Amino acid sequence: MKIKSWLFLFFTTILIGITGAIVVGLFLKLPEGGSFLDFFLYILGLIGFGALFSVFSQMGFFAYLTVHRFGLGIFKSHSLWNGVQLLLIAVVLFDLFYLRYSSFHKEGESILNYIAIPLLLLAYGMIIAFLKVKQTNNVAFIPTLFFITVVTVLEWVPVLKENNTLSLWMAFIPLILCNTYQILMLHRLLQSNQKKPLAS
Structure with a gap:
């Protein structure tokens, strides 16, 4: 990916994270106190919160792209690596239930x-994975499902430990929006980079 495309992805992802945090923050809890200053400080806090989790999302995204390449190199086939990812999806989703329940x-x-x-x-x-397949090919289904489920949960772990409903959703919404955006934008950016030299 070219630097220009990466910068575009970086800043648009941050904007999505900030927007998601502001919307869910205002929906779930209005700032205490009725003054403009209280509201302004609350919005600033939401902006920082959204930006922080958008950066977590981007770190997870590029970490997964690296792990995905390593996985394909180690297991030598898409089918075997997909099987490993499906197993990890099942384990992580079960842990998300069991560890929180216990x-x-x-x-x-x-x-x-x-x-x-x-x-x-x-x-x-699964919905996002089907959209990704429709826009690309069948090979993208399992990696997309893995990223949206497993990577999102791993990014969400610091807040999951608190079991605070407000914090859970204020972190989850920016994360899931940013992760969805990145996984659905990746092939568009790569295609754009490949087309430019041909058009010049």
Whole structure:
């Protein structure tokens, strides 16, 4: 990827993360106090929060691209590497349920609260994977599903440990938006880079 394309991806991803944090932050909790200064400081905090998690998202994205290349090199075939990724998807989603349930479940609380997040994340990941396949090819399905599920959960871990509903969603929304944007933009940027020399 050329520097120009990377800078475009970097800054647009940060904007998406900031926008997501502001929207979910204002939706879930309005700033305490009614003054303009309180509101301004709250928005600044949301901007910083969104920018921070957009950077986490980008670190995870480029780390996965590296790991994906290593995986293909080690296992020598897409089918074998895809099998490993599917296994890791199952393990991570189960851990997302089990570790949160075993750590935070209270007597009388429904288990559905802990099952819903992994299932919804899996469903969302499959939707994005199908979109990626439609835009590229069938080979992209498992890597996209892996990135949206496993990498998002790993980026989300620092906040998952707190089990604070507000923090969970304020981190998750910027992460999932940034991860979705990056995985769906990657092939467009690569195609754009390949076409430019031919057009010149």
